[in-house]
Amino acid sequence: MTQNNALIYVVGIGPGDFDMITPQALEIMKSCDIIAGYEKYIELVKELVPGKILFYSGMGQELDRCQTCLLFAKEFGKSVALISSGDSGVYGMAGLMLETASGSGIEVKVIPGITAANSCAAILGAPLMNDYVNISLSDLMTEWEVIERRLKAACQGDFVVCIYNPASKKRPYNFKNACDILLKFKKPDTPAGFVRNIGRCEQKHAVMTLKEIRYCDDIDMFCTVIIGNSSSFILDGKIITSRGYKIEYKSEKKIPSAVH
Amino acid sequence: MTQNNALIYVVGIGPGDFDMITPQALEIMKSCDIIAGYEKYIELVKELVPGKILFYSGMGQELDRCQTCLLFAKEFGKSVALISSGDSGVYGMAGLMLETASGSGIEVKVIPGITAANSCAAILGAPLMNDYVNISLSDLMTEWEVIERRLKAACQGDFVVCIYNPASKKRPYNFKNACDILLKFKKPDTPAGFVRNIGRCEQKHAVMTLKEIRYCDDIDMFCTVIIGNSSSFILDGKIITSRGYKIEYKSEKKIPSAVH
Numbered sequence: 001m002t003q004n005n006a007l008i009y010v011v012g013i014g015p016g017d018f019d020m021i022t023p024q025a026l027e028i029m030k031s032c033d034i035i036a037g038y039e040k041y042i043e044l045v046k047e048l049v050p051g052k053i054l055f056y057s058g059m060g061q062e063l064d065r066c067q068t069c070l071l072f073a074k075e076f077g078k079s080v081a082l083i084s085s086g087d088s089g090v091y092g093m094a095g096l097m098l099e100t101a102s103g104s105g106i107e108v109k110v111i112p113g114i115t116a117a118n119s120c121a122a123i124l125g126a127p128l129m130n131d132y133v134n135i136s137l138s139d140l141m142t143e144w145e146v147i148e149r150r151l152k153a154a155c156q157g158d159f160v161v162c163i164y165n166p167a168s169k170k171r172p173y174n175f176k177n178a179c180d181i182l183l184k185f186k187k188p189d190t191p192a193g194f195v196r197n198i199g200r201c202e203q204k205h206a207v208m209t210l211k212e213i214r215y216c217d218d219i220d221m222f223c224t225v226i227i228g229n230s231s232s233f234i235l236d237g238k239i240i241t242s243r244g245y246k247i248e249y250k251s252e253k254k255i256p257s258a259v260h
Numbered sequence: 261m262t263q264n265n266a267l268i269y270v271v272g273i274g275p276g277d278f279d280m281i282t283p284q285a286l287e288i289m290k291s292c293d294i295i296a297g298y299e300k301y302i303e304l305v306k307e308l309v310p311g312k313i314l315f316y317s318g319m320g321q322e323l324d325r326c327q328t329c330l331l332f333a334k335e336f337g338k339s340v341a342l343i344s345s346g347d348s349g350v351y352g353m354a355g356l357m358l359e360t361a362s363g364s365g366i367e368v369k370v371i372p373g374i375t376a377a378n379s380c381a382a383i384l385g386a387p388l389m390n391d392y393v394n395i396s397l398s399d400l401m402t403e404w405e406v407i408e409r410r411l412k413a414a415c416q417g418d419f420v421v422c423i424y425n426p427a428s429k430k431r432p433y434n435f436k437n438a439c440d441i442l443l444k445f446k447k448p449d450t451p452a453g454f455v456r457n458i459g460r461c462e463q464k465h466a467v468m469t470l471k472e473i474r475y476c477d478d479i480d481m482f483c484t485v486i487i488g489n490s491s492s493f494i495l496d497g498k499i500i501t502s503r504g505y506k507i508e509y510k511s512e513k514k515i516p517s518a519v520h
Contacts, residue, residue, distance in 0.1 A: 019283040020282040022374065027279065028488075045519060087374075089379065089381045090388050095386035095502065098385055114347075118350065118374075119372050121349045121370075122349055122371065142391075142503075155417040158409070159393060235358065241355060243402075
């Protein structure tokens with residue numbers, strides 16, 4: 001393969017289950033010379049791409065990883081699939097890889113995947129049926145004041161709130177602090193739920209209220225959390241955010257008019 | 261198949277390209293007796309599921325569609341895949357189907373897909389790398405005052421804004437009105453972009469500024485629009501929202517430490 005054909009793809013692999021990786025993402029991984037990514041994600045997919053060169057690095061080495069991918073493409077003429085879990089464009093590697101490769105002559109393409117908001121919502125019911133925000137509580141690269149301002153704005157707009165990176169060992173209180181802000185605006189009985197390890201064998205989820213999730217000790221870095229808005233309710237153990245359809249149940253059985 | 265095994269799946273088929281339908285969604289469609297949905301989506305997927313019973317209805321008949329799916333499952337003991345484009349849980353059919361089936365004894369499962377925010381973002385670059393909101397400008401079921409309040413709140417939180425249903429024949433001015441609100445808070449040169457017919461053969465996209473997109477006459481109901489935040493910039497014709505990585509380009513070539 002000549003250098004001019006070399007390309008970098010930033011590939012979202014979805015939540016973890018192989019059957020939630022799009023055929024597009026899988027084909028691109030199979031077509032590339034090198035699979036690069038955070039070590040846990042490489043571990044997850046390596047059986048799907050036997051015989052490939054694997055390059056992995058740890059948390060916090062994102063820039064290093066992008067620079068190495070660029071080196072593979074530009075100096076060695078290799079095609080690279082740089083993988084992110086979920087969607088590579090949502091708190092993933094897409095932006096940094098595009099920035100790193102700028103001016104190099106190496107083209108970068110972003111391949112989307114199912115992000116945690118959507119895979120989490122499907123398990124909890126239908127909490128994202130109306131307008132919502134995605135907020136990460138990681139204050140490694142965003143100041144807590146900015147996060148706080150966003151949580152308040154999300155409440156002022158009566159948005160459903162989907163929380164990424166709710167807590168970690170280094171910042172165990174971020175999630176409870178965030179809930180305290182939400183509780184100033186949203187009712188304590190606003191529906192709330194979380195999913196841990198979405199799409200993995202240890203998947204766990206629960207539906208409760210905002211007040212209850214504030215005191216729930218199960219929320220850690222492997223969780224995605226969704227807090228409803230004023231139109232959300234719990235039905236049969238699932239969270240639904242109403243879009244405003246007027247549901248009038250008909251007593252008679254109707255005959256479908258367009259069955260083929 | 262007995263009635264007790266009958267199940268309704270609400271399936272997100274992604275933006276349109278077959279290679280962006282997850283294997284999970286495809287397998288479920290293939291395993292069901294009936295494929296139901298808005299007529300254009302059925303048209304899109306019917307070659308993937310030959311021999312299935314197809315039930316389709318038009319825009320505005322969402323409740324009727326859900327009630328008919330329930331009838332198929334409960335009265336005829338059939339399994340049904342009710343499809344939505346994008347993600348079934350984002351402005352799709354998941355919530356209404358869960359509500360309609362409540363109390364019927366028929367289980368409803370939600371199968372996520374890639375929603376327009378993510379497929380649009382991948383084409384435009386990496387605009388959703390940091391916190392963002394999804395807002396629909398359709399005022400059929402949400403009052404314009406609520407939409408306006410949400411647009412303002414999104415600006416106050418310095419969120420990236422992803423706009424669904426920006427305009428239609430019945431509401432041609434909603435998008436320009438929304439831009440006017442955003443322009444009160446965001447700088448006129450804030451990066452903005454749209455994709456029309458994502459994942460279809462007529463796909464088209466453009467990157468410009470917020471001021472320019474306000475006057476762009478290409479925005480219609482087939483478009484998804486993304487407006488950046490204060491950390492967004494345009495690089496090589498793509499929109500990137502910075503996550504805050506400090507990019508220090510190294511002059512020396514580094515030797516990868518974990519290549520296998």
